[in-house]
Structure formats: structure tokens, C-alpha cells
Amino acid sequence: MKPILEHLPLDAAESFVVKYFDYNYYPTPWHFHPEYELVLVTESTGKRFIGDRISDFKPGDLVLLGPFLPHLYRNDAEYYELNSSLRAKSIVIHFLEGTFGDNFFGLPETEKLQALFNKSRRGLDIIGETNKRVSRKLPELLKLSGLERWLKLLEILNHIAESAEYRFISSHEVNGQSELESDRLNKVMEFVINYFPEDIYIADVANLVNMTESSFSRYFRQRTRKTFASFVTEIRLNKACKLLIENTMNISEICFKCGFNNLSNFNRQFNKVYGVNPLTYRRQYWNKM
Numbered sequence: 001m002k003p004i005l006e007h008l009p010l011d012a013a014e015s016f017v018v019k020y021f022d023y024n025y026y027p028t029p030w031h032f033h034p035e036y037e038l039v040l041v042t043e044s045t046g047k048r049f050i051g052d053r054i055s056d057f058k059p060g061d062l063v064l065l066g067p068f069l070p071h072l073y074r075n076d077a078e079y080y081e082l083n084s085s086l087r088a089k090s091i092v093i094h095f096l097e098g099t100f101g102d103n104f105f106g107l108p109e110t111e112k113l114q115a116l117f118n119k120s121r122r123g124l125d126i127i128g129e130t131n132k133r134v135s136r137k138l139p140e141l142l143k144l145s146g147l148e149r150w151l152k153l154l155e156i157l158n159h160i161a162e163s164a165e166y167r168f169i170s171s172h173e174v175n176g177q178s179e180l181e182s183d184r185l186n187k188v189m190e191f192v193i194n195y196f197p198e199d200i201y202i203a204d205v206a207n208l209v210n211m212t213e214s215s216f217s218r219y220f221r222q223r224t225r226k227t228f229a230s231f232v233t234e235i236r237l238n239k240a241c242k243l244l245i246e247n248t249m250n251i252s253e254i255c256f257k258c259g260f261n262n263l264s265n266f267n268r269q270f271n272k273v274y275g276v277n278p279l280t281y282r283r284q285y286w287n288k289m
Helices: 108-122 128-143 146-161 179-195 202-208 213-224 228-246 251-257 263-274 278-288
Strands: 017-023 036-043 046-050 053-057 062-065 071-075 088-095 124-126 166-168
Touching (some): 062 128, 088 128, 108 146, 128 146, 179 202, 179 228, 251 278, 263 278
Antiparallel strands (some): 046 053, 124 166
């Protein structure tokens, strides 16, 4: 799937876009756009890639993304099965600072909104009561038009700006470079996601994007602030966590199913990231249920 500099078209009477999406699975690849994006996942699960961070998403996931911050939502494998009845649904809002007028952010009353927009360049997870309140208000935007719709968006953003219930997503600002940059990273991510249970050699991935190994290693680290090997490990560990909490496969089965070639390495890598071994992680999760 060719990545794009995504643009959701405006209607003639709109200054921002509000869309309700209902898919078999989220189709948009690794992409970026000049608009701010507020997105609420209302149905489906999977992995999201935002800036330099990989994490799970589920219904109720609410984020604010700044301009040109690369991102990708990829559903779990069962969403791609031929006869799957699962749905991937979300409410997405795209807006620009110009949505509010040329001099709006020169007003002293908008200081907190300006701060919110600056923070959003790393991506913000909206959590707690703020998440619940905003999630209730977003569907109202789909029913409104005209000035009422504009005022409701401003009300929602102001509520987030007044709150401290958020977490930064990316460890630093990551700017989409170009469609060529996005194309390269999308190919790499799709390859790793599809083949992480197998041995992955950097030479094969470098060849995929027509680069030498050394150039690719340097390129990948510059764009993601992590090595390619650590990215592959991150994908494998994310899958391992999902298997640990969702079924009763033994630890050895999970180890090899996720692409680790021996149990001791799996345990060491898992403990390094999560602070406990896989068995303890499973027990801790199940004890909370």
C-alpha cells in the first residue's frame, strides 16, 4: 500500500474536517499531514506507531497529534482474515491553526491552547476523566454544523488544554520528511510486522529500500532514535505481551512464536523492558482480573 501525504478534503462550508470511519481494518499506512489530528478509537484493537513509539490501542484510545507527526494504526491479525466480521471504527478530526482565524492565537486567552498545540508535536495520550468527557463530546460534532460545530471543537480543545490528564507519546518530535521518506519507513515497518517471527537480516531490509547496510542503519537511527535491532525486538515483545495475557500458551511456545531463538534471550530482553520475566508478567496481569 503506497503511503501518502494524507489530506482529508474540506467541504465548502467547513474550516475543519470531522469524519466517522467504519472499516474492516484501518487502511491508512505510515503517513503524516500538516493538520492537527484528534482521533478517538471507538471499536477495534491493534498496534499504533506514533513518532518513535509503538503501543497498543483499544476502544477509548484518544490522542492529539501535531502537524507532520508520522503515525500508523495497524489492527490485530484477525481483522485481516478473509471472512472476519470485526470492524475498525473511529472518529477523526483534522484542523489547522487557521481554522480559528489569523489572529486568534495572538489573544491572551488562547495561551493554554497554544501550549497544548506545541505539546501535541510529540503526540498526546488523553487519559482519565478528560478522556471520558471528551469521548462523550466528540460524537456531538458529527451531528452539528456551522458555528455550533466550530464552537464545540473549540470547547473540546479548551477542555483538553485546561487538563493535566495526558501523557506524551513520542520521546521527541518526529517530523515527516517527504513521501519518499514515508515510503521507505512504511516498507520497513510492513516487512518487520509481517516477518518478525522469522530471522530478519538487516541486509535484506536495506536491500528492500535500495540502501547499503551502513546507510540504512544510520538512516533508521536518525529517523526513529533507535537501532533497527531494537525496533525488531520491540515488535516481538509487543506480540509476546499480547500472547501472554490472551491465552495459555507456555512461555517457550511464545518465545519461538515471537521470533526469539532461545528462551534465555527472550527472558533477558523481556525483563530489560518490563522489569519482570514473562511468567511473572502473566501472573500479575491475571491477578488483576
